[in-house]
Amino acid sequence: MKRYLLRASVLWVRGLILALLSVSLVALFTQSAHAQVVKFAKTYGGTSYDWAFSVQQTSDGGYIVAGGTASFGAGWEDIILIKTASNGNISWAKTYGGTHYDHASSVQQTSDGGYIVAGVTWSFGAGSGDIILIKTDANGNISWAKTYGGTNVDGASSVQQTSDGGYIVAGVTYSFGAGSGDIILIKTDANGNISWAKTYGGTNVDGASSVQQTSDGGYIVAGVTYSFGAGSGDIILIKTASNGNISWAKTYGGTNYDRASSVQQTSDGGYIVAGWTNSFGAGNEDVFLIKTDANGNIGSCGIVRNASPTVTTPSPTVNTPSPSVSSPSPTVNSVSPTVTSPTLTVNAPCPLSDDNELGISESCKPVSGFITQYKGGIKVSGSGEFEVKVYNVSGVMVKSIKGKDEIKLELSRGVYFVEVVSGGKVLREKVVVR
Numbered sequence: 001m002k003r004y005l006l007r008a009s010v011l012w013v014r015g016l017i018l019a020l021l022s023v024s025l026v027a028l029f030t031q032s033a034h035a036q037v038v039k040f041a042k043t044y045g046g047t048s049y050d051w052a053f054s055v056q057q058t059s060d061g062g063y064i065v066a067g068g069t070a071s072f073g074a075g076w077e078d079i080i081l082i083k084t085a086s087n088g089n090i091s092w093a094k095t096y097g098g099t100h101y102d103h104a105s106s107v108q109q110t111s112d113g114g115y116i117v118a119g120v121t122w123s124f125g126a127g128s129g130d131i132i133l134i135k136t137d138a139n140g141n142i143s144w145a146k147t148y149g150g151t152n153v154d155g156a157s158s159v160q161q162t163s164d165g166g167y168i169v170a171g172v173t174y175s176f177g178a179g180s181g182d183i184i185l186i187k188t189d190a191n192g193n194i195s196w197a198k199t200y201g202g203t204n205v206d207g208a209s210s211v212q213q214t215s216d217g218g219y220i221v222a223g224v225t226y227s228f229g230a231g232s233g234d235i236i237l238i239k240t241a242s243n244g245n246i247s248w249a250k251t252y253g254g255t256n257y258d259r260a261s262s263v264q265q266t267s268d269g270g271y272i273v274a275g276w277t278n279s280f281g282a283g284n285e286d287v288f289l290i291k292t293d294a295n296g297n298i299g300s301c302g303i304v305r306n307a308s309p310t311v312t313t314p315s316p317t318v319n320t321p322s323p324s325v326s327s328p329s330p331t332v333n334s335v336s337p338t339v340t341s342p343t344l345t346v347n348a349p350c351p352l353s354d355d356n357e358l359g360i361s362e363s364c365k366p367v368s369g370f371i372t373q374y375k376g377g378i379k380v381s382g383s384g385e386f387e388v389k390v391y392n393v394s395g396v397m398v399k400s401i402k403g404k405d406e407i408k409l410e411l412s413r414g415v416y417f418v419e420v421v422s423g424g425k426v427l428r429e430k431v432v433v434r
Contacts, residue, residue, distance in 0.1 A: 098123020
């Protein structure tokens with residue numbers, strides 16, 4: 001029974017972590033106009049289940065791969081790290097774990113040529129599942145290992161070495177914070193000792209999938225929130241200062257669920273976020289790409305909301321485990337995956353995000369009126385004559401009417417973007433009709 005309950009707990013938390021990580025786009029680029037060619041495709045594994053969740057090219061032109069394995073190691077599932085040459089042949093492979101479940105979500109080569117690995121462990125630590133951080137040398141030998149957590153489940157989704165030689169770790173915590181589950185951010189020194197730790201969240205579940213240090217020394221964190229936003233789950237983007245204090249927080253989404261898997265700062269100081277959406281697009285779930293400015297804004301896009309997560313300063317229990325290390329010999333196969341060049345349907349869920357396309361001046365100011373919502377519609381009040389245009393979340397105009405002083409519009413349940421134009425001035429607002 002104990003094994004069954006642990007297995008159920010593992011699958012539940014893995015489900016959340018995989019939900020935060022599961023969208024990845026693999027692009028093969030060439031510098032010519034010739035057809036794209038797969039240089040190699042290989043599988044690595046044993047007789048049971050083996051997964052990879054993170055990969056990075058290394059300084060020698062090879063690759064480092066991190067994930068979990070049920071085919072090798074000491075427990076029911078172990079962290080696995082595979083170092084390959086540039087052609088995908090294995091240079092070395094290591095597993096790290098204990099008697100229960102352990103897997104890695106993120107890996108990065110460090111400035112000394114070694115590796116930093118982050119994930120979750122049920123074999124070590126203070127609670128039902130703890131964040132685990134393992135620092136290895138260039139050959140995969142452990143330099144140090146730490147766990148961070150409380151009495152409940154905590155897991156890491158992303159790790160990066162910071163400019164001071166330490167590390168920033170992002171994930172989800174059910175041990176600390178304001179709600180059922182909160183985003184957790186842990187800053188450590190070069191030896192894994194905590195410099196500071198913060199949680200960010202609301203009354204429901206919130207989790208981080210990706211973190212990156214920004215050019216100002218702070219951090220950008222992306223994930224999912226069920227506490228804030230417009231729908232069942234929204235993308236959340238949090239910008240912090242170097243000490244973890246919030247600079248700003250934004251949510252992006254529609255009436256259904258939307259999640260971020262990865263974030264990076266762009267050369268113009270803004271951010272690019274990748275994930276998936278069930279609120280917009282052509283299918284049940286579409287790839288979602290969001291480009292913001294340095295403050296998280298998308299022009300005047302109505303899908304963006306400000307969020308005010310509760311911030312706490314937890315004191316995770318830190319342990320120094322001694323994971324069992326093995327050197328497995330995964331079976332390597334060269335496979336020939338089918339390669340296609342699909343024609344993707346592209347939708348822009350922000351019809352108001354580019355003011356110039358609408359012929360609106362960037363210096364426009366709100367009209368002297370307001371939008372109020374009631375069950376089954378909206379009421380737009382103003383002074384004098386004005387025009388109201390209503391767009392659905394796919395950018396299709398569903399209503400357009402001119403009136404004076406007050407206009408009532410009946411709308412079915414959903415999210416809309418309302419544009420009111422009066423005397424060259426513009427008011428734009430997102431409304432949710434219930």
